[in-house]
Amino acid sequence: xxxxxxxxxxxxxxxxxxxxxxxxxxxxxxxxxxxxxxxxxxxxxxxxxxxxxxxxxxxxxxxxxxxxxxxxxxxxxxxxxxxxxxxxxxxxxxxxxxxxxxxxxxxxxxxxxxxxxxxxxxxxxxxxxxxxxxxxxxxxxxxxxxxxxxxxxxxxxxxxxxxxxxxxxxxxxxxxxxxxxxxxxxxxxxxxxxxxxxxxxxxxxxxxxxxxxxxxxxxxxxxxxxxxxxxxxxxxxxxxxxxxxxxxxxxxxxxxxxxxxxxxxxxxxxxxxxxxxxxxxxxxxxxxxxxxxxxxxxxxxxxxxxxxxxxxxxxxxxxxxxxxxxxxxxxxxxxxxxxxxxxxxxxxxxxxxxxxxxxxxxxxxxxxxxxxxxxxxxxxxxxxxxxxxxxxxxxxxxxxxxxxxxxxxxxxxxxxxxxxxxxxxxxxxxxxxxxxxxxxxxxxxxxxxxxxxxxxxxxxxxxxxxxxxxxxxxxxxxxxxxxxxxxxxxxxxxxxxxxxxxxxxxxxxxxxxxxxxxxxxxxxxxxxxxxxxxxxxxxxxxxxxxxxxxxxxxxxxxxxxxxxxxxxxxxxxxxxxxxxxxxxxxxxxxxxxxxxxxxxxxxxxxxxxxxxxxxxxxxxxxxxxxxxxxxxxxxxxxxxxxxxxxxxxxxxxxxxxxxxxxxxxxxxxxxxxxxx
Numbered sequence: 001x002x003x004x005x006x007x008x009x010x011x012x013x014x015x016x017x018x019x020x021x022x023x024x025x026x027x028x029x030x031x032x033x034x035x036x037x038x039x040x041x042x043x044x045x046x047x048x049x050x051x052x053x054x055x056x057x058x059x060x061x062x063x064x065x066x067x068x069x070x071x072x073x074x075x076x077x078x079x080x081x082x083x084x085x086x087x088x089x090x091x092x093x094x095x096x097x098x099x100x101x102x103x104x105x106x107x108x109x110x111x112x113x114x115x116x117x118x119x120x121x122x123x124x125x126x127x128x129x130x131x132x133x134x135x136x137x138x139x140x141x142x143x144x145x146x147x148x149x150x151x152x153x154x155x156x157x158x159x160x161x162x163x164x165x166x167x168x169x170x171x172x173x174x175x176x177x178x179x180x181x182x183x184x185x186x187x188x189x190x191x192x193x194x195x196x197x198x199x200x201x202x203x204x205x206x207x208x209x210x211x212x213x214x215x216x217x218x219x220x221x222x223x224x225x226x227x228x229x230x231x232x233x234x235x236x237x238x239x240x241x242x243x244x245x246x247x248x249x250x251x252x253x254x255x256x257x258x259x260x261x262x263x264x265x266x267x268x269x270x271x272x273x274x275x276x277x278x279x280x281x282x283x284x285x286x287x288x289x290x291x292x293x294x295x296x297x298x299x300x301x302x303x304x305x306x307x308x309x310x311x312x313x314x315x316x317x318x319x320x321x322x323x324x325x326x327x328x329x330x331x332x333x334x335x336x337x338x339x340x341x342x343x344x345x346x347x348x349x350x351x352x353x354x355x356x357x358x359x360x361x362x363x364x365x366x367x368x369x370x371x372x373x374x375x376x377x378x379x380x381x382x383x384x385x386x387x388x389x390x391x392x393x394x395x396x397x398x399x400x401x402x403x404x405x406x407x408x409x410x411x412x413x414x415x416x417x418x419x420x421x422x423x424x425x426x427x428x429x430x431x432x433x434x435x436x437x438x439x440x441x442x443x444x445x446x447x448x449x450x451x452x453x454x455x456x457x458x459x460x461x462x463x464x465x466x467x468x469x470x471x472x473x474x475x476x477x478x479x480x481x482x483x484x485x486x487x488x489x490x491x492x493x494x495x496x497x498x499x500x501x502x503x504x505x506x507x508x509x510x511x512x513x514x515x516x517x518x519x520x521x522x523x524x525x526x527x528x529x530x531x532x533x534x535x536x537x538x539x540x541x542x543x544x545x546x547x548x549x550x551x552x553x554x555x556x557x558x559x560x561x562x563x564x565x566x567x568x569x570x571x572x573x574x575x576x577x578x579x580x581x582x583x584x585x586x587x588x589x590x591x592x593x594x595x596x597x598x599x600x601x602x603x604x605x606x607x608x609x610x611x612x613x614x615x616x617x618x619x620x621x622x623x624x625x626x627x628x629x630x631x632x633x634x635x636x637x638x639x640x641x642x643x644x645x646x647x648x649x650x651x652x653x654x655x656x657x658x659x660x661x662x663x664x665x666x667x668x669x670x671x672x673x674x675x676x
Contacts, residue, residue, distance in 0.1 A: 005020040008305050009446035011294045017050055017404060029457060030527055037463035037485055044073070044461065044488065046214050049512045051289050056255055057077065063486070069503065073488045074258045079282040081262055081330065082121065082253040088300060088332030089114035095302035101361050102509045105194050105340030117154075122251040123243035124155035127235075127552030133185055135160030137653045138264065139182035141594070142166055142175060142202075142209060142214075144193050145317050145339045148222050148237060150326055152188055153263070153563035157251040157281070161186075163263040164276075166204050167318030168193045171605040174274075175552060176212045178266045181276045182495050183215035188237065192226025195346025199226040225655055227328025229442070258282035258443055259492055265320060267435040268538065268547030274494035275502060279438050282524075287439040287461075287489035288327035295443040295459050297398060298365055298428050300332030304374060312336040313400060315353055315365030319544055321367070321402065336361050342372055343379070347410050353381040359391035367429070371576070374410050383417040390653075393421055400429045402440070403544075405531050410625050415537070430455045432531045434517060435545065436507070439611040440472030441483060441517070442529045454528040461487060464529075466521040471511060474523070478532055482514050490515070537631035539568045539574060541609045548631060554605035555580065555598055560588045563621045566612060567635040575591075579614035580640070581661075590617045616664065620657035638665050 015032065018024040022042075026032040036043040041062040048062075059077035092099070094113040100112040112120070133139065141154045142163065143149040156163040164182055166175045170192060179187075183402075189206035192199060195601050203221075210219050210231070221234040259280040266274040292298050292311075301309045311328040312335070315321035329334040330473030338357050387393055397415060411428055418426035429444030431454060441464045448456045458464045466479030494503045510516045520532035539546045548566055555564045563583035568576060582598065584590060601609045622630040633647040643662055649655035 006290070007307070010297045010299050011446060014050055014294055017329055018046060019050070022046065029265065029448060033460060033527075035249065036460040038520060040485060046458065047290050048074070051293075051349070051489060053079070053285070055083070055258070059258070063247050064502060066486075068486050068508065068515060069490060069500070070368065071486045073286075073486075077258040077282060078255040079260075079285060080157065080253040080256050081256050081281045081285060082154045083255075084285055085154060085329045086114075086253065088302075088329070089118055092300065092302045092334075097301040097308065097330060098148060100335055100337065102149045102337040102339065103361070104146070104338075104358055105197065105318045105430055109116055110147055113358060117151065119244055119248055120151045120241040121154040121158060122248035124151060124237075125158045125251060127240040127241060128161060128186065128245055129156060131186060133159065133161050135254075136261070137186075138162045138164060138182045138184040139152075139186045139188065140164045140166075140179045140182070140213070142168060142187070142189040142206060143317060144190055144195075145315065145322060145337050146190075147223075147337065148241075149317060149322075150235075150243060150329075150335075150337075150408065150522060153326065157262060158251070160254055160256050160260060162261045162278075164265070165263075165317050165322070166266075167316045167607075168200075168205075169195070169609075170318055170607050171554075172205055172208050172212075172604070173554070173605040176207060176608070177550070178274050178276065179209070182264055184213060185215060186218045186220065187213060187216045188220045188222065189231070189234075190222040190224060191231055192224035192487070194226060196341040197347060198675065201227050203231050203654055204235075205228060207309040236608060247670075258283055261492065263323070264495055265323070265435050265438065268545055268550060272502075272547070274550070275506060277436060278492045278495055279489060280492050281447055283490070283492075284327075284438060284489035285330060287437070287487060288324070288330055289442040290460060291431075291433075291440050292324070292327050292333075295431070295440070295445065296365065296447045297427075297444070298331060298333050301334045307364050307395070307397060308332045308362075309365065310336050310361060310363045310395075311365045311367075312338070312361075312363045313365075314338055314342055314356060314369070314372060315387050316544070319403075320433075320438055321369075322667055323438055325367075326468065336363050342368070343375060349379065351381050354497065355381070355383060355386055355393060355436075356391050358396060359386070359393050362395050363676055365397050365398045365400060365429075366396050367402075368399045368674055369403035370410070370517060372405040373399075373401060375409065377410050377413045381417070384420045387421055393418075394423060396426070397423070398427045398429055398444075400431065400444075402431045403540075405533065406453065407432050409419055412578045431569060432519070432529070435518070437487055439487065439489045441481065442521075442531070449526075451528055452500060454477070454524070456528050456529075457527050458523070458529065464521070464523075466523050467511070475525060476522065478520050478522045480510070480535055481517040481519040481531075482511060483517065484514050495517045534568070537567065538637060539566065539578065539610065544609055546606060546610050548629075550606055551580070551602060551610060554601045555582065558597060558601055559596065560584055560594055565618075565621045565629050565630055565631060565634065569635065569638055571644065577612045577614075578610075578612045579616055581616050581634075583618055590615065601612060614668075616658070618660055620654050622655075623653045623663065634661055 055077040059074040077592045099114045099117040161529040186357035191203040221233040222237040266276045313325045431440040431443040433440030465473040519538045565581045636646040
C-alpha cells in the first residue's frame with residue numbers, strides 16, 4: 001500500500017491545532033476528554049473553528065439555556081448541511097477523488113463525481129421547489145442504499161425541506177406508522193429492489209404508501225427493472241435529476257437557522273408509535289465532524305495527510321448508520337455504498353461478498369454491524385485466500401463496528417485475518433451511540449491501546465458516565481449509561497409532541513436534566529468501555545431498534561393469538577436471542593403452520609430482522625396491577641438474575657404465571673448462557 005509517510009492521526013492533528021491556536025496542551029486523552037466535557041463553550045467553539053464552519057450572521061453564544069433539553073447551540077448562526085458537503089467539491093474533484101461509489105448485488109457500479117453529485121442535487125432541488133416544496137415541508141423516502149438516495153437527501157437539505165427515510169425491507173404498516181406522523185408533502189419511492197439474490201417488486205407498496213398518506217401532493221418513483229408495472233401518477237426520478245443548465249449551476253444551498261430541522265429519524269420505545277426525532281443542520285454537522293474525523297480517523301480524501309480515504313459502512317437505509325455513512329461527504333471523504341445482502345442469498349450464502357466489494361473499490365475504512373463480523377467468523381471467511389485470488393484488501397486500515405457488543409473472540413478472529421494479510425496493526429473503531437442523537441457516545445482513538453471486546457474511550461464532548469441506582473458514577477461496575485452534559489446533535493424535539501412530553505419521558509424521566517440512554521455500561525479504570533445491551537425492553541436487533549408495541553400489534557392481530565410478550569436477550573459476547581411468548585385462544589395449538597403465520601405477520605408488518613428466534617406458548621403474560629406487560633423483569637430473569645431480584649409479586653396482577661417463565665429460563669437458557 002502506498003501512503004504519504006508519516007501518517008498523523010486526525011485526533012493528533014486536532015491536538016496540535018489546540019496547542020498552536022489555543023495554547024492548550026493535554027498530556028493524555030483523559031485530560032483532553034475532561035476539558036471537552038467541562039468547558040463546553042471552549043470545546044465546541046474549537047470544533048467550529050477547526051473545521052472552518054462559517055455563518056453569514058453572528059451568533060451570541062456557543063451554548064445558552066439549560067438544563068437539558070432546554071438548551072440552544074450557536075443562537076443566531078446559520079448553516080446548511082449540503083453547503084458543508086459541497087465546499088469540498090472543488091479540491092476533491094481536482095485531486096481526482098469521486099464523491100460516491102455505489103455497487104449493487106448484480107454488480108452494477110456507478111461513480112458520481114463531485115460536480116455530477118452537485119448537478120443532480122441542484123436539478124432535484126429545483127424540481128422540488130417547482131412542486132411547491134418550501135422550508136419546513138417534509139419529504140418522505142422509501143429507498144434503498146443507492147446514490148439516488150443521497151442525492152434526494154442533499155436536495156432536500158439544500159432548500160430547507162425536512163428529510164425522512166425508511167428502508168424497503170420494512171413492512172408497509174411500519175412505514176406508514178412513521179410517515180403518517182410527519183405528514184409529508186412529497187413521497188419518493190423505489191418501485192423495486194434486488195436483495196438476497198432476488199428481484200423484489202415494490203410498486204404495489206409504493207402505491208399503497210401513497211394512498212395511505214393523504215398529505216402527499218407529489219409522488220416520485222425511482223424506476224428499476226424489478227417492477228412489473230409503473231406506479232400510476234408518479235414523476236420519474238431520473239427525469240427530475242437530468243437538468244443541466246444555468247439554473248442548476250447557479251443554485252446554492254440556502255443559509256438556514258442553525259437549528260433548522262434537517263431530518264426526522266425514528267426510534268421505537270416499548271409503547272406507542274415510533275418516536276419521530278427531529279435533528280438540526282448545525283448540530284448534526286458539529287457532532288458528525290467530531291465523530292467521523294477525530295474519532296473514526298476519516299479525513300478528506302484529498303488531504304495530503306491521507307490515504308485517499310474511501311469510507312464504507314454497510315447499512316440499511318433504515319439504520320442511523322446510513323446517516324453516518326453519508327456524513328463522510330461533509331468531511332470531504334469519498335463514500336462507498338453497497339446495495340444488497342452482505343451474505344449473498346439463502347440459496348447461495350457467501351460472506352465474502354462485502355470483502356470482494358471492498359477490494360474492488362479500494363475501501364480504506366470498512367464498517368459494519370457487530371453481527372456481520374460474527375457471521376463472517378462462523379461462515380469460515382478466509383481473507384488471505386481471497387487475497388490470493390486477486391482481491392487486494394491491504395488498503396483497509398480500519399474496521400468499524402457497532403449495533404451490538406462486539407465479542408472478544410470475533411475481534412481477535414478479525415485481527416488475525418488481517419495479520420495474515422500483512423496488516424498486523426489493524427485498528428478497530430468500535431463505537432456505541434444511537435439514532436436518538438445521531439452520534440456516538442463511546443468510540444475509537446487511533447493512538448490508544450486496543451483491548452478486544454472493549455471500546456477505547458468516551459468521545460470528546462460526551463460527558464458519559466455509568467450510574468448506579470443511587471445516581472452516583474461507577475468505575476469498574478455496570479451501571480446506567482447517562483450523559484450529564486448536552487451535545488449539539490441531541491434532538492431539537494419530537495414531531496408533534498405537545499409540551500415535549502414524549503421527549504422528556506424518553507430520556508429525562510429517571511434523572512431530570514440528565515440524558516438516560518437505556519444501555520448498560522461499564523467504564524474501566526483505563527477509560528475503556530463495555531456496553532452490556534439495553535437496560536430497557538426496547539428490541540435492538542443487530543443495531544436496528546423496534547418498539548415491542550409494534551411487534552405486539554402485528555402478532556396480536558392474528559385471531560389465534562390473545563396476548564404476547566417479546567424480549568431481546570442481547571448480551572456481551574453472546575448471540576442475540578429473541579423469544580416471543582404467546583397466549584393462544586382456547587383449543588389452539590402452536591404447530592408449525594401457526595408458527596409460520598406468526599413469523600410471517602412480523603416479517604410483513606415490520607421486517608424479517610424482527611422474526612423471533614423461538615415462539616413459546618404460555619398460559620399467561622405477566623402483567624402489573626395496572627395491566628402493563630412486565631418485559632424488563634422477564635428479560636432480566638432470562639439473563640439469569642434471581643426472580644426475587646427482578647420482580648415484586650405483590651405488584652403483579654398474575655404472579656402465579658411466573659413459575660412457567662422460571663422453568664423456561666432454567667431449562668432453555670441457563671446452560672446456553674451461563675452465569676450473568
